[in-house]
Amino acid sequence: MTEHKKAVLQVANLSISFDLANGKQANVVEAVSFQVFEGETLALVGESGSGKSVTSLAIMRLLQMPPGRITSGEILLNGKDLLQMKLDDMSSVRGNEMSMIFQEPMTSLDPVFKISSQLVEGIRRHQQVDKKQAFAIALSMLKEVGIANAEKVIHEYPHQLSGGMRQRVMIAMAMANNPKLLLADEPTTALDVTVQAQILRLMLKMKEEHGSSILFITHDMGVVAETADRVMIMYAGQIVESGPVERIFTEPKHPYTTALLQTMPSIATNERRLPTIPGTVPSPLNFPAGCRFAPRCQYAMDICERMIPSEKIFGDGQMVRCHLYKEKEVTAYDA
Template identity: 65%
Template sequence: MEQAKDKQVLLEVQHLNVQFHLKNGKKAKVVDDVSFVIHKGETVALVGESGSGKSITSLSIMRLLPMPPGEITKGDILLNGKNLLHYKNKEMSRIRGNEVSMIFQEPMTSLDPVFTIGNQIMEAIRRHQKVSKKQAREMSLQLLKEVGIANAEKIITEYPHQLSGGMRQRVMIAIAMSNNPQLLIADEPTTALDVTVQAQILKLMMKMKKEQHSAILFITHDMSVVAETADRVMVMYAGQIVEEAPVREIFLQPKHPYTAALLKTMPSLETEMTRLPSIPGTVPPAYALPNGCRFAPRCPFVMKHCRQVTPETRHIQHNHSVRCHLFTEEGVLAHDGERSFT
């Protein structure tokens, strides 16, 4: 894996807050004070269960958040030092698909059913590059070949419904990478695919990232995908980033109980089990968040303090942070006077 040390910052998200206005007049904070950076050439995984706020974070970066009912109430999103939240829609349309591209979980919702595959790739190219139709078609064929589609001449004339899920996802990758984006956001891009196709798609994404020197923000709940692709991991729970560290450290020394619980849900070849462990309970809805630590109702190490006081993010090492009362700033286990964790 590549290391981000001394690399140039590509994306910087600062204190991002997103809320949704509900029909009953209430407000739900779905992203709460989220800050992180992505360096050029780096692959960062944003992980967590459904409802954690991962996709809303990515849609906010792309400025595709439905507003209303969504609203970015605070924060900055800097791409190469430029604040995307200050851009008008027309300016953002020049950035989307060019400097930043996104691959969604289900390509059938992203591909237009009434246009051929060729037309859709060519449109993406001609929107941002001054090329002729003929040149755009040749570039489209080359892109399809690069994503592993051998019969590109035939596929370019077909419609999305005529392709398999794996083929559609390859087309989406071709479109996303057509203008050499600096940042690729991949939101659960392999969830709907079988294991064999998933492995092929991940390998393809890593290959194209290396060739085009792109950075990737990989959004997933699958820790095995994280182990295979990421340089660094951010763990999200109930709208907050609760842990961040290099991928190896996350797997070998997880600090937050939620991270440890996620890792336990991974199947292992070394341990014989008839049933995979699960995390008791569910992610609390954004309109009914508990007091104190949001993971407290599900945490096996919960203390009285956890249910009363919201934990701050502690930088326990220069490259490892955790939002948890169990740890001091020095990274050692704390206790509440009643129950020791040392």
């Protein structure tokens, strides 16, 4: 699907650390590489603490530095190296060439300004239009994201809107300047299931109509199944598996991916209790010497505790970082 398409975003060997009060550093993301292609939705999946949100903030150049620090890597947006840009120049990229939808819109929308002011400001910053024209674009965007009474909502403050409505406003704001890349960081987590489904459908509709690509950050494999073309599984700051969404769901290779899929509820079984993954994601201050998932893995071997597994690439575009597979032998283990 992606071979003939252009990469909108290229992340290569990205490593991120945080400075600690004792003078040490915590390495939270390590040598992460991936691409987002034109028109696709790439999901980045993992538990809380795996490094997903930090990665997205680094891409947007919104990582607080210090204490955050990008220690290595390259981030290219349509061929432009974002890490070499001055912060002033980045302001012309954010909201224009790429936009971000955050998990909780109340932290992104300014509570003291009306919706109209916030939309109009973003539009006028990147488009050569006057206030009247920008207002018309803002109103049109609110209607496009399914706000029925847009003429009323545009004059209201964020606190007057429901969570689902605020998230729609955030999507309208993110898409107002037709960005080529949309980063969505857990955009439906704070919403109830019905509204969540509506927002997911809306995001995919907007992607199609505006010709955008999406990097979708989530911990919910159900959301991934509904939205993604490809998926990357992140654990303790590393990508441990990636590939087409159908392959990941039908033939998961990494034990962590398998465990995540087993925690999904299914109408096909009568199980009253869902399986859980024992233990927690290790702290960046105390990552295991070998495979970072080994302490929680039922298939762990001696080598897993001693040596970091290398990436094994499958012919169908699937990658796994696991000692259960040899360099030239990629048969599945007995799950």
